[in-house]
Amino acid sequence: MLLIHTQKITPRLDFAFKHICTRILGVKVQFTSVIEDFISHQGPKLSYGRQPMGNELFIQSQGLLTQRGIEAIEITVQPWQGSIGFFEVGEKSALPFDIFSATFYLLSRYEEYLPHLKDHLGRFPAEESLAFQEKFLQQPVIDIWAFRFKEVLLQHFPDTQFSNRSFEKHHMVEATQPFAYSQRGFLRNFIGYLRDLGKLRMRSFFRRGRVLLKLRKDPFDTFNWMMNTAKNSDAKISVFFQLGDGFSFLESINTKRKKYRMLVKFVGDYTEVGLTFSFHSLPDYELLKVEKHQMDELTHRKLRSSMNDQLLVDLPHSYRNLLELEVEKDVTMVYEDHLGFRAGTCTPFLFYDLDYEIKTPLIIHPLAGTSLAFKPYTKAETESEIYRLLDTVKSVNGTFSLLFSNRDFTAGQVFWRRFFSEN
Structure with a gap:
């Protein structure tokens, strides 16, 4: 157990430290503001604040984790050992950057609460993000920082025990158009x-x-092939069906027909079935509630995972609705047209509500990209980029997830069929 001394224990501090220490490194943490308890602790420990108390392991705080509310922050991103860092701190700190404040900034999606230009669908564009502007979007920087922090801990406390996590693959398939014609x-x-x-x-x-x-x-009915492939794969697969109206009239399908409902049940016999909430229901909690109830009744299971049509996330309202509906996990944390880690991590994390300043039980499952994001790429570029992303996630033993469509696996899509089969 890692003991952290800080003058003020806040929900932000608890959230950031537990993501890095517990979720990524597998080390339990405890906080104290009592100096005597800190001194008497025999295991690994550090102090986090403005100034060190003595010669202890010390990480200097930038201050974000003790603040409340949302305000514009001036951020300078600097190179750091092959990656980047921001929120630079003084020389007394064991790390040159306050990685915990930076982690909170990225995970809470702080920048999405600030004034910004939305795209034509009301989404937060990648171009507005710090990661895109500073060219670190394709790095899971929080996971990289966590392993830098692990090195520092081992230097000071060589006997520290870490629960070594293993690399995982968990792919998502959106099936909002399961049929092209029928x-x-x-x-x-x-x-x-x-x-x-x-x-x-x-x-x-x-x-x-x-x-x-x-x-x-x-041609869009590729589900038999997907399920047969899933049997021989070490990757987890979740398939998301839509029960509400389609984004446009031509995309809509009669989801009450027997063939559609049998398809959902067929897929549910082999893998997890999730729900894509329809675009037009997203602002209306009552419509969301109806769609969730329909999926619960269709699968005879409580809905665990969901995503939003058109990958629209309106913070904090989208996630508050999911909490109210008791959905456990959301997989919408991705940019449709840009590869990379929207929240700076390849590790599932909890939604932090900045308005209420609370950590919630809703799990956000980050994705590394969508198959649509590869549309401008040549076949050679696609293969190079996708395996580079995969290797990056593998280097930090994270979870590699891509968002596919059932339409990616039609007979002519040789590359996606091969990649899905092998990964």
Whole structure:
């Protein structure tokens, strides 16, 4: 057990230290503001504050963890041993940066509470983030800092016991459009025929007809292949279906049809099924409640994991709704069009509500990217980037997660089928 002396024990301090020490390094922590307890402690210990008390292991505080409320912060990012650091502190500190305040800044999504320009869907754009602007978005910097901190602890307390975590893979698959043509109803398919003819997409025109006549399988129905692949994979897989209205009329599907409901149950027999909350329900708690209830009834299980359609996260309201609905885990913490770690970590963490200054039980599962983010890349660039990200996460024994779509595994998608099979 690591004892930390600090003059003021705050929820922010508890949140940041426990993510680094307990969630990443596997070391239990305890806090004290009593000097006598700190002196008498025989195990590993450090003080965290403005000034050291003596010759103890000391990490200097930048001050963010003892503050309340939200205000603009001037941040200078500097290189640090192949990575970066910010919130620089004095020479007496065992680390040149206050990694705990920096961790809190990134995990709490502090910058998303500050004034910023949203994109056309109301999302926080990657371009507005510190990580994108300072070019460290593709590094799980918090996990890197944690291992630097581990080195310092071992230098001072060589007998410190750490629970060594292992590298994991847990991929997410959004299935908001499980079928390209079937189960879409007469009107949507009629419009689809007209659009195919208007744009001279004759292959799509005839393929639609063959699917509707049941002469061939719907190209988006890749679930049998996914489940067979999952049996032989060491990666966890979660598939997210949508029960509310689609983002647009043409994307909507009748989720009450027997074939759709049987598909959800079929996938649920092999792996975790989650819910994608529909875009138009996100501002309305009552609609969210209806969609969750429908999924609970369909799967005969309590919903554990969810994501938001179009990857919209409106802090803190989106996560407060999930807490009210008793959803355990959210997987929306990613940028749709940029690779990297939106919250600076590849380790699942708890949602901290900055308005209420409380740590909540909602688990945020960070993703390293989406398959859509690779769209501008060539095949060679895609392979290089995806394995570089994977190796980065593996170097800190983190959890590597990508967001796929069932549409990524159609017959012509050779690379994604191969990557999903092998990873």
